[in-house]
Amino acid sequence: MREDARDAANRVNEQRLWQRHSEMAQIGAIPGNGVNRAALSKEDIVARKLLLSWAAKRNYAISADGIGNLFLRRAGTDPNAEPVMTGSHMDTQPRGGRFDGIYGVLAGFEALEAMDEAGVTTRRPVEVVAWTNEEGGRFAPCTMGSIVFTGARPLNDVLEVTDNEGIRLKDALAETLAATPQVKPREFKSPAAGYIEAHIEQGPLLENAKKTIGVVTGIQGLRWFNIEVFGKTDHAGTTPLALRKDAVRDAIAIINALTELTRDAQDVTRFTVGRMLVTPNSPNSVASHVLFSVDIRHPDLKTVTRLGDAVEALARKAAQFCEVKVTPTLHDNPCAFDAQVAGAIENAATKLELPHMRLASGASHDAMYMARVCPTAMIFVPCEKGISHNEAENAAPADLAAGARVLTAALIELANR
Amino acid sequence: MREDARDAANRVNEQRLWQRHSEMAQIGAIPGNGVNRAALSKEDIVARKLLLSWAAKRNYAISADGIGNLFLRRAGTDPNAEPVMTGSHMDTQPRGGRFDGIYGVLAGFEALEAMDEAGVTTRRPVEVVAWTNEEGGRFAPCTMGSIVFTGARPLNDVLEVTDNEGIRLKDALAETLAATPQVKPREFKSPAAGYIEAHIEQGPLLENAKKTIGVVTGIQGLRWFNIEVFGKTDHAGTTPLALRKDAVRDAIAIINALTELTRDAQDVTRFTVGRMLVTPNSPNSVASHVLFSVDIRHPDLKTVTRLGDAVEALARKAAQFCEVKVTPTLHDNPCAFDAQVAGAIENAATKLELPHMRLASGASHDAMYMARVCPTAMIFVPCEKGISHNEAENAAPADLAAGARVLTAALIELANR
Numbered sequence: 001m002r003e004d005a006r007d008a009a010n011r012v013n014e015q016r017l018w019q020r021h022s023e024m025a026q027i028g029a030i031p032g033n034g035v036n037r038a039a040l041s042k043e044d045i046v047a048r049k050l051l052l053s054w055a056a057k058r059n060y061a062i063s064a065d066g067i068g069n070l071f072l073r074r075a076g077t078d079p080n081a082e083p084v085m086t087g088s089h090m091d092t093q094p095r096g097g098r099f100d101g102i103y104g105v106l107a108g109f110e111a112l113e114a115m116d117e118a119g120v121t122t123r124r125p126v127e128v129v130a131w132t133n134e135e136g137g138r139f140a141p142c143t144m145g146s147i148v149f150t151g152a153r154p155l156n157d158v159l160e161v162t163d164n165e166g167i168r169l170k171d172a173l174a175e176t177l178a179a180t181p182q183v184k185p186r187e188f189k190s191p192a193a194g195y196i197e198a199h200i201e202q203g204p205l206l207e208n209a210k211k212t213i214g215v216v217t218g219i220q221g222l223r224w225f226n227i228e229v230f231g232k233t234d235h236a237g238t239t240p241l242a243l244r245k246d247a248v249r250d251a252i253a254i255i256n257a258l259t260e261l262t263r264d265a266q267d268v269t270r271f272t273v274g275r276m277l278v279t280p281n282s283p284n285s286v287a288s289h290v291l292f293s294v295d296i297r298h299p300d301l302k303t304v305t306r307l308g309d310a311v312e313a314l315a316r317k318a319a320q321f322c323e324v325k326v327t328p329t330l331h332d333n334p335c336a337f338d339a340q341v342a343g344a345i346e347n348a349a350t351k352l353e354l355p356h357m358r359l360a361s362g363a364s365h366d367a368m369y370m371a372r373v374c375p376t377a378m379i380f381v382p383c384e385k386g387i388s389h390n391e392a393e394n395a396a397p398a399d400l401a402a403g404a405r406v407l408t409a410a411l412i413e414l415a416n417r
Numbered sequence: 418m419r420e421d422a423r424d425a426a427n428r429v430n431e432q433r434l435w436q437r438h439s440e441m442a443q444i445g446a447i448p449g450n451g452v453n454r455a456a457l458s459k460e461d462i463v464a465r466k467l468l469l470s471w472a473a474k475r476n477y478a479i480s481a482d483g484i485g486n487l488f489l490r491r492a493g494t495d496p497n498a499e500p501v502m503t504g505s506h507m508d509t510q511p512r513g514g515r516f517d518g519i520y521g522v523l524a525g526f527e528a529l530e531a532m533d534e535a536g537v538t539t540r541r542p543v544e545v546v547a548w549t550n551e552e553g554g555r556f557a558p559c560t561m562g563s564i565v566f567t568g569a570r571p572l573n574d575v576l577e578v579t580d581n582e583g584i585r586l587k588d589a590l591a592e593t594l595a596a597t598p599q600v601k602p603r604e605f606k607s608p609a610a611g612y613i614e615a616h617i618e619q620g621p622l623l624e625n626a627k628k629t630i631g632v633v634t635g636i637q638g639l640r641w642f643n644i645e646v647f648g649k650t651d652h653a654g655t656t657p658l659a660l661r662k663d664a665v666r667d668a669i670a671i672i673n674a675l676t677e678l679t680r681d682a683q684d685v686t687r688f689t690v691g692r693m694l695v696t697p698n699s700p701n702s703v704a705s706h707v708l709f710s711v712d713i714r715h716p717d718l719k720t721v722t723r724l725g726d727a728v729e730a731l732a733r734k735a736a737q738f739c740e741v742k743v744t745p746t747l748h749d750n751p752c753a754f755d756a757q758v759a760g761a762i763e764n765a766a767t768k769l770e771l772p773h774m775r776l777a778s779g780a781s782h783d784a785m786y787m788a789r790v791c792p793t794a795m796i797f798v799p800c801e802k803g804i805s806h807n808e809a810e811n812a813a814p815a816d817l818a819a820g821a822r823v824l825t826a827a828l829i830e831l832a833n834r
Contacts, residue, residue: 094697095650095705137699164698203655222654224700233512235806236689236712237639238620238779241681248690249676255669264658272653273665274700278693280511281581282554283641283710283746285691285806288512293700295653329700362655389652389702 001351002416004120005409009352011114012408014401020106021400023050024090025098034391035098038163039091039133039144040068040172045179047090047102051130052180054109058116060128063186066155067148068132068176071186074112076125076415082193083125084415085374086111086407089134089145089366096135097393099200099383103400105130107198111408122415124193131366132173138163139172140293141224141330146366150373151189164277194341194414195370198379198407200395203362204386212402213349213356214380218337219368220270220299220360223308224330226291227254227315230323233280233288244286248278250319251290257318261310262296269307270297270362293329299360301334335368338375341414345379348409354402363388379403379410418768419833421537422826426769428531429825431818437523438817440467441507442515451808452515455580456508456550456561457485457589462596464507464519468547469597471526475533477545480603483572484565485549485593488603491529493542493832499610500542501832502791503528503824506551506562506783513552514810516617516800520817522547524615528825539832541610548783549590555580556589557710558641558747563783567790568606581694611758611831612787615796615824617812620779621803629819630766630773631797635754636785637687637716637777640725641747643708644671644732647740650697650705661703665695667736668707674735678727679713686724687714687779710746716777718751752785755792758831762796765826771819780805796820796827 027047028037037043048070055062061073073083088104108128115126131149136142139161147153159170177183201207206214231247255273262271272295279289294311298304312326342358349356361378370376381403384394444463445454454460465487472479478490490500505521525545532543548566553559556578564570576587594600618624623631648664672690679688692710711728715721729743759775766773778795787793798820801811 093650093702094699095702135699136701137697140700142701201655202652220654233510233807234804235619235780236691237637237687237714237781238618238803238805239687240684241686241688242684246689248693252669252672252676256673259666259669267657267659269658270654270656271658272663272700272703274653274695274702274704275698276665276693276695277698278691280554281692281694282511282552283557283689283691283712284553284559285510285512286689287691288807295700297654363652364654386655387651388655390650390705 001348001409002412004118005412008114008118008120008412009405009409011117012110012401012405014397017106017110017401017404018397021098021102024102028092030095030391032391033098035092035096036094037090037092038138039135040176044091045176048180051105058113060112063184064177065149065186065188067145068173069145069149070130072128074115074126076122078123081124082191083127084411085127085129085192085195086197086411087129087131088197088199089131091133091135093135093137093389095391096389097391099393099395100202100388101134103200104198107404107407110404111411114408120412122412124415126411126415134366139169143364143366143369146369149188150369152369192374195367195374195376196341196345196379196407196410197365197367198403199365200383200388201380201386202383202388205359206380206382207386209357211355211357212381212399213354213406215342215346215349215356215358216337216361216378216380217342217358218360219335219364220297220362221301221304221334222297222330222332222364223304225294225311226327226329227294228325229290229319231286231288231321234286236284236286239286245321247287247290247322250322251292253320254315254318257314258294258311261314262307268298299334304334332364332368335371337371337377341375341377344410344413345377345406348406352405352409354406379406418765418826419829421535422829425531425535425537425829426822426826428534429527429818429822431814434523434527434818434821435814438515438519441519445509447512447808449808450515452509452513453511454507454509455555456552457593461508462593465597468522475530477529480601481594482566482603482605484562485590486562486566487547487600489545491532491543493539495540498541499608500544501828502544502546502609502612503614503828504546504548505614505616506548508550508552510552510554510806512808513806514808516810516812517619517805518551520617521615524821524824527821528828531825537829539829541832543828543832551783556586560781560783560786563786566605567786569786569789609791612784612791612793613758613762613796613824613827614782614784615820616782617800617805618797618803619800619805622776623797623799624803626774628772628774629798629816630771630823632759632763632766632773632775633754633778633795633797634759634775635777636752636781637714637779638718638721638751639714639747639749639781640721642711642728643744643746644711645742646707646736648703648705648738651703653701653703656703662738664704664707664739667739668709670737671732671735674731675711675728678731679724685715716751721751749781749785752788754788754794758792758794761827761830762794762823765823769822769826771823796823
């Protein structure tokens with residue numbers, strides 16, 4: 001390990017990093033130590049302003065692209081070199097925790113400060129990015145910021161997306177960007193020499209194995225759909241069941257069929273219906289419309305492809321009375337990370353004498369899209385009982401700092417290649 | 418038939434009655450000829466004011482009780498006689514039609530005006546009532562106004578009920594009452610000598626039999642429940658299914674069990690899940706809470722009792738992973754109407770030479786509660802294809818007027834007994 005990488009890693013300040021998590025957790029705080037900070041909400045704006053206030057003290061250059069991804073740049077010595085990037089997201093699930101996403105942003109920021117304090121210079125700039133709308137809890141799809149940044153989908157594809165209140169992403173985005181006028185506009189798909197994302201594991205593997213650092217080698221595949229069932233409103237007391245077009249009844253028939261499709265004795269397949277919207281949503285009226293989300297994941301390409309490809313035909317077959325519309329909202333094949341970036345992380349963990357293991361991610365991350373445009377890998381740290389997307393999400397200050405130390409060392413390594 | 422009853426029935430003005438339906442349909446109008454006029458909403462207030470403006474021109478005495486039921490009284494000759502009542506409700510389903518409920522109020526009002534124009538006097542006063550919150554689409558339970566008026570449940574039982582936006586009934590009610598300060602307060606459970614409610618059938622029987630008037634002899638039984646499933650939020654990508662407490666999964670298991678319970682080859686049993694609220698309602702999060710409504714109806718007391726009584730145990734058994742709470746929100750045994758009131762309706766239809774038949778109601782109505790405190794029956798008129806609780810709800814002006822003529826004659830008959 002380079003001496004300057006070790007010096008900077010040792011400057012990572014566990015207290016400061018923890019304090020910043022606590023400050024961020026106040027923004028959108030909900031009972032039970034949770035956080036509700038939806039993408040492009042008023043709370044998101046407050047979080048962005050706080051991050052920018054810290055960056056201003058360090059004189060990092062700040063910019064944002066057209067989807068609102070926020071970039072903080074620590075300059076390198078070579079003005080022509082492409083930056084090494086790190087970061088994650090600041091939005092949360094509606095009932096989310098204090099670490100999911102924000103840890104990767106704060107660990108990245110801690111790495112920049114540690115470099116400053118160790119007096120380290122790097123050939124390449126190092127950039128911290130806060131991706132817009134990773135969770136997809138308010139606006140679908142998730143990982144939207146990195147999808148648009150990397151050109152996987154054009155900006156225009158998502159501008160008209162609405163949240164549950166009917167607010168268009170376009171309008172929430174304009175409001176968010178207007179709130180931070182000091183941020184310089186920046187192009188999509190600006191080149192990067194590499195990307196490392198630090199994150200809590202959101203699963204129980206590291207804790208069970210008593211490891212501090214996860215060297216993440218890839219991400220399981222994911223297929224998302226919105227399924228809409230179009231029925232007909234009728235009086236619940238008078239209309240015989242045979243004459244009804246009951247959208248709830250057919251929605252449940254579809255979910256039953258998908259439950260059968262995804263049944264897995266090994267419990268590796270993940271199948272989730274997390275969102276259901278019923279119209280008119282009155283006890284006395286047969287439902288005329290149901291929209292529900294389908295989330296299917298599996299680490300194996302063949303399996304996740306077979307399951308995802310079966311959804312539409314199965315949904316149509318299961319609905320006995322109503323019309324069905326199946327809209328794929330996200331399609332991510334299993335992703336393998338870059339061996340050299342993973343190697344740099346593993347090497348840093350070894351040299352810093354932190355217990356570590358290789359593992360694959362069960363959750364999607366922005367790193368999946370960055371992996372398409374530059375060498376990428378991730379660092380996981382343990383979270384209590386693997387609980388995430390929940391107010392009870394928890395992580396140890398020492399583990400968070402350990403992850404930031406590995407990140408600092410690995411970034412310096414990559415930024416001098 | 419009494420001569421004055423025939424005279425007044427002949428004064429029923431089809432054009433005026435239709436015009437009033439059209440005016441009311443503007444209040445809360447939605448695309449497709451529908452109406453969304455939730456109980457105690459701004460639209461409800463506008464409808465109340467319109468009705469009161471008509472009553473003021475006729476000098477009918479107006480009053481309201483503590484749940485906001487509105488009464489318009491045409492005086493009788495005997496100041497001590499208990500009134501004969503008629504009416505229905507002005508609230509609608511979220512995607513309701515132009516006739517459900519409002520027809521009974523407007524037909525009642527038309528009857529009063531027809532009596533005025535025929536110069537008819539009656540011994541008893543005749544009162545038109547507009548019951549508050551019959552639909553239950555915004556605040557549960559339905560038929561709330563007549564439940565509280567007749568003392569079936571105390572007012573305090575419903576004041577804290579909230580709508581989907583968290584607004585308390587108490588506050589919406591206070592706002593509604595404050596908007597019509599000219600209305601005199603009135604006691605609950607004020608005595609009545611009889612009650613006739615006119616309503617569209619909301620089913621296909623009259624149309625299929627080519628009859629204009631339904632003499633309604635009773636109402637099928639009904640059991641309503643709110644079922645809540647308490648799970649745990651988790652990340653949809655990382656948590657193995659065996660470790661989840663997925664509230665959507667268990668809600669669907671419960672609905673599947675109730676579907677089996679209520680399966681009926683004769684298609685007489687009505688089973689509806691019309692309302693579902695999922696928390697946090699994000700595609701990426703395992704649901705921590707689901708609330709859904711259950712509506713079970715059957716004309717036979719033994720059957721509806723057996724089905725309703727089985728719900729709670731079955732729900733608990735079906736939920737494999739989550740806690741379940743079952744709250745009965747309404748329990749109405751099948752109801753038989755008064756033979757003499759039904760006879761007066763049948764006699765009026767016969768004498769007015771209108772094709773008629775006896776039938777039972779598939780839907781609940783406020784008449785069910787009035788039947789507990791005074792002799793009661795209902796008049797049905799056909800609605801197109803039996804469609805109701807739907808924007809496409811439709812009825813013929815001539816049928817509406819025919820129902821109002823029968824109502825006028827029957828009210829005069831009862832008001833002189």
